[in-house]
Amino acid sequence: MIINEDFEPTRGRDKRLPPGQYETRDFPVLSLGPTPEVTTEGWKLEITGLVQNQLSFSWEEFLKLPIEKVKKDIHCVTKWSKFDTEWEGVSLDELMKRAGVGESATHVIAYSHDGYSTNLPIEDVRDGKAWVAVRYEGEDISAEHGGPARLLVPHLYFWKSAKWLKRIEFIDRDVPGFWEVRGYHNYGDPWQEQRYTFD
């Protein structure tokens, strides 16, 4: 390791910061292309794959589901972390209960309106670890941050929290998504610094 003797840190080292991350108070954006325009009119969220009941919610129907409030730290692979972000959304536990997810399901794929997708092991969306968020800091989620609805899986790098969510599919094998086939880690645990395929 190189020691940069004359390097004087200006930012603190908060215990909540995973390795290689720094705190930001802004909310930067990471997306592969232009922000798509997704409106609540005609909006649909579908739950498909290995489920007893395929579900499809309109915006109005979705907002009638039990909404939880959560406060979480989030970590982007581009190195910023943001503490105590407040979200409101429907937990994946709730959606899985309603859909009746089959025992053979091992993975989840989240699909977005811009053609993006990302994969997660089913354990990582179970037991209060994942939500479909519809509000951020008490407001509707803005377009560049994935509104009207995005996935929220705060314990993994934030690219796993798919923006502009339109479908959640339960499957019995692992299928890497958009960034996962483009050099980013398949699982993405910030505390293990699993940024890239080779980490």
Next chain:
Amino acid sequence: METPGKNNATPSTDLRRLWQAATLVRFGFAAGNVKSLVFKVPEWVKHLPGQHYDIRLTSATGYQAERSYSAASAPESEGVIELGVEFLEKGEVSPYLWNLKEGGKIEIRGPIGGHFIWTSEMPGPLVLIGGGSGMVPLMSMLRHYHLTDTSRRPIVFLISARSLDRVLYKEELEELMGKHPNLSVVITLTDEAPSDWVGYKRRVDSEMLQEVLAKVSGGMPMTYICGPTGFVEAVSRNLVAEGAAPHLIRTERFG
């Protein structure tokens, strides 16, 4: 077209995962507020134009800071990694990189990234749109074009800068324009322009994009936009509103 960024090597032998000691061999100014830093590493891996590197500083107390910087050099510049680092007042890492002397060392790993990439094997016209230091990865693409491509595909490089001294690689761009009649470099100055300036003097808007895109014919262009989040959001939104196909637009936001 989407093969770049896939892993060929097994994790244990992949050189890109290693933090390597990089030695500063040359530096200069890419613009008034952006330093061009050229590093050498023990095990150089060829990058793809548009990819970035992670750099890491470790203080005497063991505190570490990591940041990402795009490659400015073409992959054809064997053995070296050129970065373009903007000076940020009160920044933790960029001022340190600015003060680095020849022979100074930092840690670096990469190259990284599999989407914001252009190579001359990709067909069709090319549109590059850069705001401030967002020009850095686009310059890697243009240099790669210059060194490898004999096609006369239309290329437009639209540059948005606060003032003329903040336009990166100005002399080199003029030289490249002289060599490639198919290349147009268009500059817009948003804050301050010389009194004899005849170019654009405003933020990139729909009308400007229309005029600039009129210079590219012969098929749908691939478009690469890089810069601060607000810039990338505004430009890409305008392009889509003007009818550009979203899947042909790739973006990189420096935060």
